[in-house]
Amino acid sequence: MIPLLERIQTAAQLxxxxxxxxxxxxxxxxxxxxxxGDVAAIISRELHDLGYDEVYTDEVGNVIGKxxxxxxPVVLLNGHMDHVDPGPxxxxxxxxxxxxxxxxxxxxxxxxxxxxxxxxxxxxxxxFKQLNLQPKGDIYMTVPVMEEVGGLGTVHLAQSLKAxxxxxxxxxxxxxxxxxxxxxxxWVTFNGKSAHASVPDLGINPHxxxxxxxxxxxxxxxxxxxxxxxxxxxxxxxTTDQLSRNVxxxxxxxxxxxxxxxxxxxxxxxxxxxxxxTKTLNELADPVEATVEIPSQSWTTYxxxxxxxxxxxxxxxxxxxxxxxxxxxRALVEALEREVEIDVWRFATDGGNLVKAGIPTxxxxxxxxxxxxxxxxxxxxxxxxxxxxxxxxMTMALAEAVP
Numbered sequence: 001m002i003p004l005l006e007r008i009q010t011a012a013q014l015x016x017x018x019x020x021x022x023x024x025x026x027x028x029x030x031x032x033x034x035x036x037g038d039v040a041a042i043i044s045r046e047l048h049d050l051g052y053d054e055v056y057t058d059e060v061g062n063v064i065g066k067x068x069x070x071x072x073p074v075v076l077l078n079g080h081m082d083h084v085d086p087g088p089x090x091x092x093x094x095x096x097x098x099x100x101x102x103x104x105x106x107x108x109x110x111x112x113x114x115x116x117x118x119x120x121x122x123x124x125x126x127x128f129k130q131l132n133l134q135p136k137g138d139i140y141m142t143v144p145v146m147e148e149v150g151g152l153g154t155v156h157l158a159q160s161l162k163a164x165x166x167x168x169x170x171x172x173x174x175x176x177x178x179x180x181x182x183x184x185x186x187w188v189t190f191n192g193k194s195a196h197a198s199v200p201d202l203g204i205n206p207h208x209x210x211x212x213x214x215x216x217x218x219x220x221x222x223x224x225x226x227x228x229x230x231x232x233x234x235x236x237x238x239t240t241d242q243l244s245r246n247v248x249x250x251x252x253x254x255x256x257x258x259x260x261x262x263x264x265x266x267x268x269x270x271x272x273x274x275x276x277x278t279k280t281l282n283e284l285a286d287p288v289e290a291t292v293e294i295p296s297q298s299w300t301t302y303x304x305x306x307x308x309x310x311x312x313x314x315x316x317x318x319x320x321x322x323x324x325x326x327x328x329x330r331a332l333v334e335a336l337e338r339e340v341e342i343d344v345w346r347f348a349t350d351g352g353n354l355v356k357a358g359i360p361t362x363x364x365x366x367x368x369x370x371x372x373x374x375x376x377x378x379x380x381x382x383x384x385x386x387x388x389x390x391x392x393x394m395t396m397a398l399a400e401a402v403p
Contacts, residue, residue, distance in 0.1 A: 005335060005389075011127050012388040019388070020106070020381065022046055023119040024099035026081075027108040033082045033149045036061060037302040039115075040081060043122070043143050050126035052141070058160070061303040062153045065141040067128045072136030073402035075395050076163035076359065077125060078154060078350055079118030080147035083110035084373050091375040105378040113372035116379035117169040117365035117387065118143060124391035136399040137164075145301050147350050150309045152299050154350040158357035165324055165398040166361040167391065168351035171372060172343075174383050174390065176332060177363025178325050179262065180345035181228050182315030182352055184269050184294060186256040188213065188277065191289045194242070194250035203248040209288040210238065210252045213280045217256075220272055223264035227344055228317060233258040233273075259348075262315040266294055314352035317344070318360060323401045328362045331397035335389050345369070362398065364390060 022042075031039040043063045047055040052065040063081070086096035086109040094100045096109040106116065125141045127133070140161055144153025170177075190210050195203025214235050222231040236257045240249035258269050273292045281290055300306045318325050325342065332340040347369070351361040366383035 007131055008127060008389055008392055011130055012123070012385065015123055015388075016385060019119055019123045019384070020101075023106060023111070023116055023384070024101075026115045026119065027099040027106065027111050028097050030097055031081050031083060031110070032085065033146045034300060035302055036081045036145050040143075040302070043081065046122065047141070050122070051129040052126065058157065059303060060153055060156045060305045060307075061145045061301045062157050063143040064157065064161075065122070065125070067125060067135060067139040069135035069137045069139060073164040073399050074137045074140065074162065075135070075398050076140045076142055076161060076166040076354070077121045077169065077391065077395065078166055078354060078361075079114055079121055079143050079169050080145070080153065080350060081115070081118070081143050082146055082148050083113065083115075084148055087375060093376070096375070101381070104381050106381060107378040109377055111379040112171045112367035112369070112377050114170055114365065116367055116384055117171055120366060120384050120387040121167070121169045121391050124388045125395070127392050135396070139395060144350065146299060149299060150297075150311065151313065151350045151353045152301065152307055152309055154353045155309070155357075156307075158354055158359065163359050164402045166351070166354045166359045167394055167398070168349050168354065168361050168363045169365040169391070170345065170349045170351070170363060171365040171367035171369040172345065172363055173368055174336070174364070174366050174386055175341040175343055176325070176329055177343060177345050178320070178322070179228065179317030180315060180348055180352065181231065181259045181261055183313040183348045184258040184260055184266050185311035186258060186269070186273055186292055187295050188254040188256065188273070188292045189290060190252045190254070192248070192250055192286070195248045197246045197248055200248060204286045204288060205248050206250070206252040206288055208286070209280065209284055209290060210254055212284065213277060214254070216276055216280055220276060223261045225261040225263065225317065228261045228315070231258065231260045231264055260315050262317045264315070266312055270294060313348035314356045315348070316352045316355035316361070318362070322360070323403070324360050324362050324398055327397045327401035328364070328394050331393040332364070332390055335393035336386060362394065364394060
């Protein structure tokens with residue numbers, strides 16, 4: 001009998017041309033958050049054609065494929081179909097939705113983040129059917145909406161799909177990931193008194209309060225983790241209630257981007273920011289009022305499902321000796337026949353939403369994550385080849401590692 005690894009490698013190679021064609025078609029199909037309908041239809045058809053036992057789209061627009069298994073642990077593979085805006089077309093070496101292949105790399109917006117990795121997961125999971133492999137439990141291939149704006153899709157599906165383990169397929173250069181810092185957005189509002197710029201003594205200029213607060217930000221007590229590093233907070237946007245350049249604004253709104261370690265909760269972050277804001281206001285000569293909040297935003301999916309979401313991406317971190325980390329690493333080393341690094345992501349993913357829902361999550365994906373969200377975005381076809389074998393090996397290993 002041909003060893004299982006050799007059978008998997010052969011099947012993956014036979015599917016290679018078809019998988020690349022699928023990847024090109026979905027990369028060539030724009031799918032900004034809230035506008036994923038066209039690409040969802042392509043993905044759904046591909047899952048049907050690949051022989052998934054069940055394929056359906058839930059009320060928010062997530063595409064879900066199921067491979068039926070035994071009564072053992074359920075494993076969930078998680079991608080996403082939305083992407084960030086491509087920006088000016090002029091900066092791209094190749095048009096952002098051309099999906100051109102140049103020197104072994106597939107170019108385009110979402111090729112790395114994350115239609116390329118998602119295609120690999122879809123094809124890896126289909127090998128259970130092609131190779132007549134019976135998984136211990138059901139396998140779910142989930143392709144949610146709106147990851148880029150907070151994870152509405154994954155938050156929704158994690159409420160209805162109960163799994164014992166998950167793989168988040170964000171790009172990692174085919175190395176293992178066990179967590180990441182989270183993201184908490186803060187809005188700080190400064191209220192002064194508007195006046196004509198020629199008579200500043202008649203107003204209270206909130207710019208000075210905002211400036212003093214921003215200068216004090218580096219002095220905040222930030223959390224630290226040996227694996228995730230130091231939390232960070234940076235001001236990203238500042239807007240006023242005025243459009244005229246010769247008017248002192250009455251209100252300034254400042255946006256902060258706080259990247260937090262797993263042990264630093266949104267409530268902790270809000271309290272730290274409020275304490276700094278109070279201290280800043282007490283040191284001002286003018287009576288400026290200010291508030292800080294973690295905002296929520298209402299999002300509507302392409303299926304017209306509307307939900308309000310707080311601007312929070314949860315952080316998470318699995319221990320280095322966690323059974324899923326150990327089992328996944330062993331499976332990757334055996335399947336890829338090389339050493340595999342274990343690290344953390346530098347950005348937030350839907351893995352945090354899965355862990356928050358009680359599903360321990362391992363990260364792995366083809367592609368250089370530093371190319372995501374840039375006009376140099378492209379994915380290595382060689383890494384995609386490797387990832388198909390890797391995803392199947394990890395899926396089987398996680399099912400065996402569930403206590």
